[in-house]
Amino acid sequence: MSRNSTTDRASGLIQPDSRFPSTGTADEIGDRASAHWRAIQAAVSVCLQPVISIHSGRCVGFETVLSGYERLGYASASGLLDAAHGLGALPDLEHLILDRALSLFCGGPDHPEQKLFLNIDTRSLSDARALAARITRYLQQYGLNTVNLVIEVAERHPIADLSQIAPALTLLRQAAGGIGLDNFGAGYSGLPLLYSAQPDYIKIDRFFIANAEVDTRKRAFLTHIVNLAHLLGVQVIAEGVDSDREYMLCRDSGCDLVQGFAISPPLSSLTDATPLHDGVRALNAQDRRNRGSDIKLVSAQIEVIPPLPDTASLDDAFERLRTGSTTFLPVVSALGEPLGLLREKDLKAYVYSPFGKDLLSNKVYGRGPRHFLWPCPTAEVSARAEKILEIFSSDEESEGIILTEDGRYAGFLSARSLLRILNEKNLAVARDQNPLTKLPGNAVINDHLTEALADRGAAYTIAYIDFDFFKPFNDSYGFRQGDRAITLYADILRKDLPRDLCFIGHVGGDDFFASIRHSDCAEAVKMIRHTLDRFCDEVESFYDEESRRRGYILGKDRDGKDVRLPLLRASAGVLHITSGQSVESIDEVSGIFARLKKQAKASPSGMAVAMLGPVTREEAACCPEADPSESV
The missing domain is CATH 3.30.70.270 (Reverse transcriptase/Diguanylate cyclase domain)
Structure with missing residues (x-):
């Protein structure tokens, strides 16, 4: 399929590309187009590759992997997508992939507690409203919550106007539980897209992982990307991890999640998938270093502020802030993942304006905690104290740092608590x-x-x-x-x-x-x-x-x-x-x-x-x- 083919807008059918003769009557061309689309429907299939917590081996979710394109004569999935875009049929193809991926995902025994990572071409964002509506219909059809779906945006093609990305992703974020950036560091937009998209996940391109154990510059890039992501409250997925050494490197660099053939190949069935992946547990068991030497120090200083569900009403938030001892509340998803902070000072403009609080409390207005989230740095509770300080100190406006355990909210660490931890550790180090x-x-x-x-x-x-x-x-x-x-x-x-x-x-x-x-x-x-x-x-x-x-x-x-x-x-x-x-x-x-x-x-x-x-x-x-x- 080539880029210069057209679509019959009246029939909605794909017109044949250069591989198919375009001569003949309109009916003959339409018949060949119909046959071509049926061939795509018959050939295209999906597999799901596990996305694993690097800390515990828990299967967090699955990445959608497109297959069957080779039967249509394409060397890669991107070739089929490019051809579909050239035909004007990219939304139809992504519609097909979404349907089949959700069907396979729901066959897993633990899917209510997991996520499906679905890649969306940036060229589809031009009609984000229709895409969001389609996603909502499919989630309802399969009985899933928005938290079960993460939309990944691929950076394979230039984005003409980044200012248009934020509104499009806002629409998709309302339909899905999270936004991710795929192949981060190897695409067209890079850091500007990270700034505009405000993602929940970034997927590190394999380029920064391959041979990084012997490439000092690659390790430096990987470490700094992870630190930047955690400063923004973003989780990092290492993709294409194909060996035990690469896995260990990604874990030492602070990545949160991992996928690749070293963990598991793409699966055509989830009936045997388990919440804990034995391969990762075995790798972690081999590494007996005392990685958690600071856990006792950190745990002693954690302030467990009860989090606010992102589905809670703002009335609940106002009451918590009025009666509580803090001026902010950690907000979490239905799966307990931290989303950011709801700060009292961000609501003051409404509270002190005429009818402002009544407006926020009005369900018709449709505002909830997610609309007022302030990004907060995050760190795993098992991280070294120096790493936690490095993340915290990079954000001058930070109230503190959210601590997670296996990606889920574990508590909050204030600046004063972090200083106590570092003081105790420095005293211990100074003795020797x-x-x-x-x-x-x-x-x-x-x-x-x-x-x-x-x-x-x-x-x-x-x-x-x-x-x-x-x-x-x-x-x-x-x-x-x-x-x-x-x-x-x-x-x-x-x-x-x-x-x-x-x-x-x-x-x-x-x-x-x-x-x-x-x-x-x-x-x-x-x-x-x-x-x-x-x-x-x-x-x-x-x-x-x-x-x-x-x-x-x-x-x-x-x-x-x-x-x-x-x-x-x-x-x-x-x-x-x-x-x-x-x-x-x-x-x-x-x-x-x-x-x-x-x-x-x-x-x-x-x-x-x-x-x-x-x-x-x-x-x-x-x-x-x-x-x-x-x-x-």
Whole structure:
């Protein structure tokens, strides 16, 4: 089907495209058009792909996936949609998809508590009123609530006038329970559409997920998009997640929901679908890290303000605000999902105007809590305290932050409560912090190492780093210069290792610790090598000009004889632990590092690498610093 075909407006039938002869009488053309439309109806079908909570594995809903287009000769679903648009039949095709998707969705045993995510082409928004009316009729026909449907807007085509998007989406939001943006970050409108649409969900394009575990810039983009979404009170769906490593990356980046072949393929029947997806639960079980180390601190400060249902009347809201102790109310959907805040100050203009309150209370006027919602930042209750603060502090007008548990309203955290949490955490961290470098000390390092060794769901590259020829340097230049060298390397580790995947600590003296999660061995070794080389270059400035020129300093051995002592450098023993590898204890790792440390100091490169777990020749070849014979 091509874009230059036409539609017979009188009959409402699709005219044949360039694949079908257009010659003949009007009746003959109409017959072929009818046959063409019947072929589309017979060929097009839908499947539903589970959308899973990344926190618990609960099946939140299903994404509508169009299939059968290949039987019509199209290479992709977008090809069929483009052709339908060219024929003027895009609304008819979307009508067909909606009907079949709802029919399949209602076959699931838990569909009253779930959502159907349905993609709508932006070109259909030109007649949003008719589309909204059609959606309302179908929801009534299938006995569903508006909360069961999320309309996703695709960014495949340019939007000429973004100012027209908001009214169209307002109409659709009244018919459906939520609005989503599909393929966010890879479409035409991007951030302007995010601003205009005020969505409830954004679906991160796979581009930002693929290979992000080894691409620092992609991880940075992913993390910032998630933070921006949460600041706006928007949930984030990671789409196209095809491996366990990608799943772990999306979870660590703060995504709320996930879908992809690593979780489940599209389903043609929901009779076997369960509320909890075993695959996600298994992945979460593999990761035994203490991700919830701040949960106790946060839970102790949560203020559980009873939420206001979005279906409540404004009279109920006025009464709650009059008798309650807060100047705002969290508003939730029928499924308990936070929608935003209803603030007293936003209603004052009506309350203090003549007949304003009576007008709002009038059911004919049709205003409810949803019409006065103020976006509020959200965070999962299991998030780190620093992450919650980062989201909260980005919004100067925020009353606080809404906390969720598995995507549902759990309570509210005020600015004062958040400060208490951070104060308690900072006190705990300060007890073990190295006073010179302000890096975590031995107790925190041991806790991290214990958690890393128990986390079989991810690969880790762990490095033990210390200085070579540090004593001669200290003896010649004094302990103050020695302290400067230590803080120099600490700063290099902070700046050059990725914060989102790396833990660094200061064992004491000139000994450091670094751990990189979800790492490719070769990439991690490259990062560590960079810190060693940078330190070697920069620490030369601590020597006098003559020593720098010679490349060594003069000292005395135990017998008092003059000896040449090399300039200061750092060496690293590096251990790569493959995903799924079981480690007995920290003592086992300590024994490996004792051997690697000696090898590193004796090596011209200042580095020795070993791999723990089954390693193929190809994997060993990807890490040239590692000796395959040293795999343990």
